[in-house]
Amino acid sequence: xxxxxxxxxxxxxxxxxxxxxxxxxxxxxxxxxxxxxxxxxxxxxxxxxxxxxxxxxxxxxxxxxxxxxxxxxxxxxxxxxxxxxxxxxxxxxxxxxxxxxxxxxxxxxxxxxxxxxxxxxxxxxxxxxxxxxxxxxxxxxxxxxxxxxxxxxxxxxxxxxxxxxxxxxxxxxxxxxxxxxxxxxxxxxxxxxxxxxxxxxxxxxxxxxxxxxxxxxxxxxxxxxxxxxxxxxxxxxxxxxxxxxxxxxxxxxxxxxxxxxxxxxxxxxxxxxxxxxxxxxxxxxxxxxxxxxxxxxxxxxxxxxxxxxxxxxxxxxxxxxxxxxxxxxxxxxxxxxxxxxxxxxxxxxxxx
DNA sequence: ATGAAATCCGATGTACTCAA
DNA sequence: TTGAGTACATCGGATTTCAT
Numbered sequence: 256x257x258x259x260x261x262x263x264x265x266x267x268x269x270x271x272x273x274x275x276x277x278x279x280x281x282x283x284x285x286x287x288x289x290x291x292x293x294x295x296x297x298x299x300x301x302x303x304x305x306x307x308x309x310x311x312x313x314x315x316x317x318x319x320x321x322x323x324x325x326x327x328x329x330x331x332x333x334x335x336x337x338x339x340x341x342x343x344x345x346x347x348x349x350x351x352x353x354x355x356x357x358x359x360x361x362x363x364x365x366x367x368x369x370x371x372x373x374x375x376x377x378x379x380x381x382x383x384x385x386x387x388x389x390x391x392x393x394x395x396x397x398x399x400x401x402x403x404x405x406x407x408x409x410x411x412x413x414x415x416x417x418x419x420x421x422x423x424x425x426x427x428x429x430x431x432x433x434x435x436x437x438x439x440x441x442x443x444x445x446x447x448x449x450x451x452x453x454x455x456x457x458x459x460x461x462x463x464x465x466x467x468x469x470x471x472x473x474x475x476x477x478x479x480x481x482x483x484x485x486x487x488x489x490x491x492x493x494x495x496x497x498x499x500x501x502x503x504x505x506x507x508x509x510x511x512x513x514x515x516x517x518x519x520x521x522x523x524x525x526x527x528x529x530x531x532x533x534x535x536x537x538x539x540x541x542x543x544x545x546x547x548x549x550x551x552x553x554x555x556x557x558x559x560x561x562x563x564x565x566x567x568x569x570x571x572x573x574x575x576x577x578x579x580x581x582x583x584x585x586x587x588x589x590x591x592x593x594x595x596x597x598x599x600x601x602x603x604x605x606x607x
Numbered sequence: 608a609t610g611a612a613a614t615c616c617g618a619t620g621t622a623c624t625c626a627a
Numbered sequence: 628t629t630g631a632g633t634a635c636a637t638c639g640g641a642t643t644t645c646a647t
Contacts, residue, residue, distance in 0.1 A: 395640050401618070480617050481641090521641045541640075 259328040263343050266322075267357040274298075274317035274324075276374040277350045279587035280576060282399070284379050285594040286390055287407040288458055293588040301458040302345045302382055305337035310417070310458040315346055324350070345382035359533060375576070380531045384500035385462045387531040388489055388514070391524045392482050394541070401478075403594060406459070408477035414457025416464055462490040485519030492517065500532060507534040 265272050274296050278284045284291050290299040297316035304311060314327040326346055328334065334342075347353060351360070356377070364371035381387045389409070393402045465473070465486065474483035492498040498513050507529060514525040523541055579597055580586055586597070 396616070396638080397618075397640095398638070478618080481615090519641070523640060 257330055257332040259331050259334060261326040261328060261339060261343060263324040263326060263346055263352065264322060265324065265352060267354050268352050269322040271357070271360065271374075272317065272350075272352070272377075273374050274350075275587045277377045278379050280375060280377070281379045282394070282402075282597075283381065283387075283390060285591070285597070286393075286403060287410040288456060290591070291587065296587070298349075301456060302342050303458065303461070305335070305341040307341075307461060307463070308417075311342075312456065313342060313346075315350075324352075349380055349382050351377050351380070355533070359535070363535070373577075378530065381459070383459075383461070384528075384532065385490070385493060386459045388524075388528045389459075389486050391527040391531075392485055392489075392519065394527070395482070395519075395521075395524060396480075399594075399597060405477055405479055405482070409460055410457035412457070412473075412476055413460040413464060416460070417457070462493040466490040466494045481519060485517060488517045489514075489520075507532070 278291060278298055283289065284298075288300045291297075292299060292314075295316060297314050299312065299314045301310040301312045303309070311331065312329040314329070315324055316327075317324050324346065326342060328342065351357075360376040363376045370376050381390065390406060393405045397405075468487070470483050470487055473479065473487065477483070479486065489498070492513075498510070501507070501510055510532070511525055511529055511534075514520050514528060515522075529535075576586070589597070
């Protein structure tokens with residue numbers, strides 16, 4: 256089997272970087288197509304090439320005491336430099352390897368000494384803004400099990416699109432969308448056009464891939480409910496340039512406002528996305544956060560309103576991970592089959 | 608104008624009935 | 628006892644409605 260090894264220099268981050276802490280601190284690492292391999296402390300998933308339509312699977316790991324990450328690219332023995340750059344860029348985004356990220360982590364840990372002790376602060380994210388945004392919606396109005404199922408369904412859908420090699424170019428009108436969707440439906444069992452890229456596992460879909468789909472089909476196929484509409488709205492807004500990720504801090508408020516305008520995007524989802532982008536101004540607090548404060552801190556009165564202004568909340572985020580680990584063992588060593596159990600409130604978890 | 612409370616959504620879970 | 632079938636409750640952000 257062909258393999259290509261790449262290196263990503265840690266630079267400023269080399270002293271503080273811890274692979275396990277950088278990945279297993281957020282539910283995102285359990286969601287498809289991410290696969291965490293506890294035994295080797297490495298992360299496996301497909302990443303996009305420079306053309307962003309093809310993907311290759313990679314395994315990212317950190318050899319102890321080395322100032323760089325090793326990225327094993329599967330299925331090829333060499334790549335054009337543009338593709339190598341694209342892969343490195345995505346890995347850097349996921350694990351927050353940049354001077355700016357390192358600065359953020361240090362600032363945060365100065366504020367909270369306990370975070371520094373625990374090595375908490377480098378919050379895991381996706382290789383793309385779109386994936387972060389969609390996964391944030393998947394967290395809403397449903398249990399954790401369903402969140403995982405929806406993410407997986409989206410990846411399986413992407414695999415099918417990639418294997419069928421359907422070209423979505425120039426199908427922006429409604430009627431063409433239907434035709435495209437129809438072709439996709441009929442492609443389900445065709446093994447015909449397998450390219451040199453192994454697309455069988457499926458990557459997370461891009462905004463381009465989703466924008467051309469019929470809403471009803473997307474909903475039915477991935478069991479998304481009302482989220483299908485929200486996701487498509489977002490995908491189309493990104494496609495026509497209305498919304499774009501910006502690293503510029505001054506435009507963060509604007510991005511937040513734009514996200515709030517998408518139907519189905521409320522404060523929780525948008526704050527969550529902003530945190531991924533690198534703006535920690537607003538703290539996403541969900542029912543799990545509230546439950547945590549109630550149970551662990553005995554704050555019976557705690558509700559949606561009292562929680563938002565409390566700076567203490569930041570602490571509770573840290574503690575939430577610790578509490579889970581008390582219940583389920585160290586998250587990074589958890590078997591992927593048990594991911595759906597990880598929540599404090601669900602009955603299925605308590606029965607164990 | 609503020610913010611509390613009711614309602615929405617669809618999958619999932621629970622309690623109960625009835626037939627074989 | 629087992630299974631199918633039904634009705635109803637639950638979940639939890641988002642959104643709308645309503646009261647102050």
